[in-house]
Amino acid sequence: MKMIFLVDGDNNIGTGLQGIDLLTEEDTVLVFFGKGQTLSNVKKLCAGTRAQVQYLESVKGGKNSLDFQIITELGVLVGRGEADFAYVISQDKGYEAAMSALHARYASTFREVALRPSIQDCLQAAFLLRSNSREELSGALVRQFGPVQGQLAFDHLASLFAPPPQPEPEPQETAAPAEQKPAKSKKRRSRSKAKAEEPAPQPVPDAPQADVEPAAAPKSRRSGASRRRKRAERAKETAQ
Secondary structure: OOEEEEEEOOOOHHHHOOOHHHOOOOOEEEEEEOOOOOOHHHHHHOOOOOOEEEEEEOOOOOOOHHHHHHHHHHHHHHHOOOOOEEEEEOOOHHHHHHHHHHHHHHHHHOOEEEEEOOOHHHOOOHHHHOOOOHHHHHHHHHHHHOHHHHHHHHHHHHHHHOOOOOOOOOOOOOOOOOOOOOHHHHHHHHHHHHHHHOOOOOOOOOOOOOOOOOOOOOOOHHHHHHHHHHHHHHHHHHHO
């Protein structure tokens, strides 16, 4: 954030340079003074600043000559796009017409061009814009408003810009995992399935049986006894 200050040395310069000690190395201060004007007191006021300070003497003397030179310098800076934030430091309201003309024609070339009574009045938000982290912002607020008010301001800003809390997701019911059967039963099931898929055995035709003679009927006991009797009778007759 580069800021340029064009200070009117003919119009209460002591008040205009208030706040110069708050500037940084990126800032530039152009002090315009009248012809023959001594700068010893002005340089003392600028001694504690880190900004780049240039002292520009009026080219010609005369009424309003310094005012015209300041407006010319401002117009050149705006036309070149070298002044994102440019301020004329003076209590002379005559610069307001020049400010309006610049806003009407060159508003796209700068972010802010304004008339302020002092450098301090241009830094109301500078400490915020130059902060690049939460720590830098906290330190800038403390320097600007003191340790208590600065910390309160930081905490309040942090709460305003904090992201809204996210609603907690509702717990989802998860299905219970199916019970796994032991591997043994799985093997049995696969075996039974394979067994069921096997083709049924075909009936084997009966082998032809050889012809078997019918068994002889058992001889009755009576016929055997009669034969023995006859044999005995024959033997007896022969003996006689």
